Amino acid sequence: MAIIEVVSLDKIYNDSAVEVTALKNINLSISSGEFTAIVGPSGSGKTTLLNLIGGLDYPTSGKIRVGDVWLNELKGFRLIDFRLHNIGFVFQSYNLIPVLTALENVELIMQLQGVSAKERRKRATELLHRVGLGDRCDSRPSKLSGGQQQRVAVARALASKPKYILADEPTANLDGKSTETLLNVMEELNRDEGVTFIFSTHDQRVINRARRVVLLEDGYINSDTFN
Amino acid sequence: MILSLSWRNIWRNKTRSLVVLSAIALGLWGGVTSMALINGWIKQRTNDIFRNELSHIQIHSPEFLLNEEVDKLFAFDSVQNVLKAIPDIVGYSGRLKLFAMAQSDRANSGMYLLGVNPEDEKNISGIPESIMLGSFLEGSHRIPSLVLGKEAAEELKLVNYEITDKVIECFAERDTTLTKYLSSLSGKQFRSRSALVNELKHSLSNEKHNRWIDAIVDSSARYRLNSAVFFTFQTPQGEMQNAMFRVRGVYRTSNSSFDSRMAFVNINDLASIANIESNHVHEVAVLCSNYENANQIAKSIAEKIGHLEVRSWGQISPEIKFYTAFGDFMGLIYVMIILFALAFGIVNTTMMSVLERYREFGMLMAIGMNRFRVFSMIMLESVLLTFTGGILGLLFSAVFIKIFEISGIDFSVWAEGFEAIGYSPVVYPHITVSNYVVIVLLVILTGILASLWPARKALRLNPMQALRIE
Numbered sequence: 001m002a003i004i005e006v007v008s009l010d011k012i013y014n015d016s017a018v019e020v021t022a023l024k025n026i027n028l029s030i031s032s033g034e035f036t037a038i039v040g041p042s043g044s045g046k047t048t049l050l051n052l053i054g055g056l057d058y059p060t061s062g063k064i065r066v067g068d069v070w071l072n073e074l075k076g077f078r079l080i081d082f083r084l085h086n087i088g089f090v091f092q093s094y095n096l097i098p099v100l101t102a103l104e105n106v107e108l109i110m111q112l113q114g115v116s117a118k119e120r121r122k123r124a125t126e127l128l129h130r131v132g133l134g135d136r137c138d139s140r141p142s143k144l145s146g147g148q149q150q151r152v153a154v155a156r157a158l159a160s161k162p163k164y165i166l167a168d169e170p171t172a173n174l175d176g177k178s179t180e181t182l183l184n185v186m187e188e189l190n191r192d193e194g195v196t197f198i199f200s201t202h203d204q205r206v207i208n209r210a211r212r213v214v215l216l217e218d219g220y221i222n223s224d225t226f227n
Numbered sequence: 228m229i230l231s232l233s234w235r236n237i238w239r240n241k242t243r244s245l246v247v248l249s250a251i252a253l254g255l256w257g258g259v260t261s262m263a264l265i266n267g268w269i270k271q272r273t274n275d276i277f278r279n280e281l282s283h284i285q286i287h288s289p290e291f292l293l294n295e296e297v298d299k300l301f302a303f304d305s306v307q308n309v310l311k312a313i314p315d316i317v318g319y320s321g322r323l324k325l326f327a328m329a330q331s332d333r334a335n336s337g338m339y340l341l342g343v344n345p346e347d348e349k350n351i352s353g354i355p356e357s358i359m360l361g362s363f364l365e366g367s368h369r370i371p372s373l374v375l376g377k378e379a380a381e382e383l384k385l386v387n388y389e390i391t392d393k394v395i396e397c398f399a400e401r402d403t404t405l406t407k408y409l410s411s412l413s414g415k416q417f418r419s420r421s422a423l424v425n426e427l428k429h430s431l432s433n434e435k436h437n438r439w440i441d442a443i444v445d446s447s448a449r450y451r452l453n454s455a456v457f458f459t460f461q462t463p464q465g466e467m468q469n470a471m472f473r474v475r476g477v478y479r480t481s482n483s484s485f486d487s488r489m490a491f492v493n494i495n496d497l498a499s500i501a502n503i504e505s506n507h508v509h510e511v512a513v514l515c516s517n518y519e520n521a522n523q524i525a526k527s528i529a530e531k532i533g534h535l536e537v538r539s540w541g542q543i544s545p546e547i548k549f550y551t552a553f554g555d556f557m558g559l560i561y562v563m564i565i566l567f568a569l570a571f572g573i574v575n576t577t578m579m580s581v582l583e584r585y586r587e588f589g590m591l592m593a594i595g596m597n598r599f600r601v602f603s604m605i606m607l608e609s610v611l612l613t614f615t616g617g618i619l620g621l622l623f624s625a626v627f628i629k630i631f632e633i634s635g636i637d638f639s640v641w642a643e644g645f646e647a648i649g650y651s652p653v654v655y656p657h658i659t660v661s662n663y664v665v666i667v668l669l670v671i672l673t674g675i676l677a678s679l680w681p682a683r684k685a686l687r688l689n690p691m692q693a694l695r696i697e
């Protein structure tokens with residue numbers, strides 16, 4: 001069974017004077033262990049789709065099922081709690097709290113989950129090693145490069161043991177080499193531990209590494225190809 | 228970790244936080260010090276009242292309290308035995324107290340004659356220390372000694388006023404323009420205060436008059452010690468008795484009406500003149516080691532001497548409790564006003580810090596930090612900031628108060644007339660642990676209240692919007 005099931009999803013933004021149809025009749029199902037890219041030009045609706053799958057916003061119509069839960073049935077505290085325990089997030093920027101060290105940033109989400117201090121520390125250290133930052137545990141974000149910061153964000157996303165990780169243009173601010181390293185880390189986690197990644201991008205080098213590519217155009221799914 | 232996160236968040240903008248922190252520290256320092264001064268002053272005033280007027284406990288025959296009749300006496304010995312056995316009692320003094328008409332060579336006036344044992348009185352009363360002239364019933368004389376209050380001495384016209392060279396010299400130091408006027412009065416004698424005041428009124432400008440008159444009159448007063456004063460009073464047998472005393476001491480307290488009403492003589496002199504059996508008294512005044520225990524001690528005394536009325540200061544003069552409560556209340560109002568003003572600064576700082584971290588809050592809410600936790604985090608930061616400033620302010624205050632609790636703060640520079648009316652110009656700041664506790668709670672409450680608005684702002688944010696990159 002697919003872990004994510006998107007059924008005839010529409011999203012219309014009407015908070016400004018003009019109505020914007022960001023997504024139109026999206027049907028999509030994503031299985032556990034996928035390494036999927038949502039691609040498309042700027043304004044095609046990538047972020048909107050990821051926000052909906054991430055439970056950050058409600059669709060105008062249509063439904064999203066995650067595991068055996070319909071997201072549109074969750075409100076307020078229960079939705080936030082669902083995100084905390086089921087979905088990992090990596091954003092384009094502003095992922096980390098500047099006054100916390102890399103280790104503490106990873107620990108914070110586990111503290112929100114109520115994991116004991118000892119276990120938090122152990123798992124956070126482990127995860128930072130896994131993303132190749134074992135020696136930067138005590139560095140604050142400002143002392144890390146953009147690529148390193150994104151890898152801390154991946155470790156943080158992983159720390160909460162989510163069903164899948166959503167990454168909205170995680171490489172948009174990175175140079176070629178950092179992009180490469182980040183993708184290697186993500187690929188490794190996907191291959192060795194079956195972590196499900198769904199990420200958006202419009203960078204061809206990133207698209208080339210995805211195993212499934214969903215192409216959005218003006219809010220429609222134009223194509224959905226498995227490599 | 229949340230606590231240390233909040234602490235680090237405060238120091239993200241060092242200058243801004245330091246400014247608020249110092250404002251809180253300084254504001255509280257001012258507020259708490261004022262509170263301590265008010266408290267200290269009221270404590271001194273109540274202490275004056277205890278020492279000079281009330282004592283902590285008074286014992287009378289119940290009938291005496293009705294009309295203060297001379298024959299309502301009781302034996303001192305039995306009471307003394309009871310008092311001796313109570314450890315918390317610092318001292319006690321048996322007194323005769325009868326109303327008398329006093330007559331000097333120039334005037335007369337009604338007042339109480341208090342017959343006391345000078346040694347016992349010294350243990351419990353501030354009057355022997357308030358002697359401004361002569362002594363408190365020392366030595367033995369053929370004609371018995373009398374100690375009058377300053378006002379009583381003036382009412383009986385036992386004072387001459389004279390502008391001596393010494394007075395002129397003394398005031399020349401303070402205001403040279405006075406010299407000429409004072410010199411013109413040099414050598415003249417005035418028989419009453421008002422005569423001198425009137426004379427000075429002609430020669431001095433209004434402003435100068437108001438400023439200096441009390442000081443000039445006080446320093447030119449010449450009390451006629453050793454003058455004879457006749458007292459007429461009723462004996463317990465119902466006969467009128469007449470007796471002569473000589474003024475051998477003048478005292479002054481901060482309560483001029485007390486000073487005009489109470490004259491002290493030796494209890495043995497008064498007993499023999501008034502034909503009162505020795506060892507019988509009208510009143511026993513008791514001083515305890517702590518005024519707060521007075522009520523309890525009064526009860527235990529009363530249990531042992533059932534036929535007498537034993538009253539603690541709280542029963543004699545309940546308004547004193549009100550002074551203390553009022554002082555605490557005033558101090559708190561002071562601190563609250565200051566905290567209220569500071570709250571604006573705290574709100575501003577917290578608000579700026581929230582707005583600067585809009586995206587960060589969006590991110591935290593997106594990954595799963597619920598509103599309650601966001602709210603708590605902002606509140607914690609505000610409380611931590613306020614609390615740190617508050618603790619600093621309280622530390623300043625504590626040090627300041629500790630220093631001046633012993634040496635006192637001399638206000639004579641600002642309060643010229645203070646001493647003239649008998650108040651000490653030195654105030655000893657005083658503050659209790661419970662005052663500190665209440666202030667700390669108020670500080671925390673301020674931190675909480677000041678965080679409400681910024682926290683509300685953060686809670687209204689939509690994580691998706693906050694994270695959207697334009």
Ligand SMILES: Nc1ncnc2c1ncn2[C@@H]1O[C@H](COP(=O)(O)OP(=O)(O)O)[C@@H](O)[C@H]1O
Pocket residue numbers: 013014015016020021022040041042043044045046047048049
């Ligand atoms: N909060 C919003 N309010 C109004 N319009 C929005 C909002 N978010 C996105 N849009 C619009 O929806 C469309 C899709 O945007 P988005 O999902 O951000 O695309 P992408 O991430 O592919 O660049 C765009 O036309 C954008 O202007």
Ligand SMILES: [Mg+2]
Pocket residue numbers: 046047048169
């Ligand atoms: Mg986008």
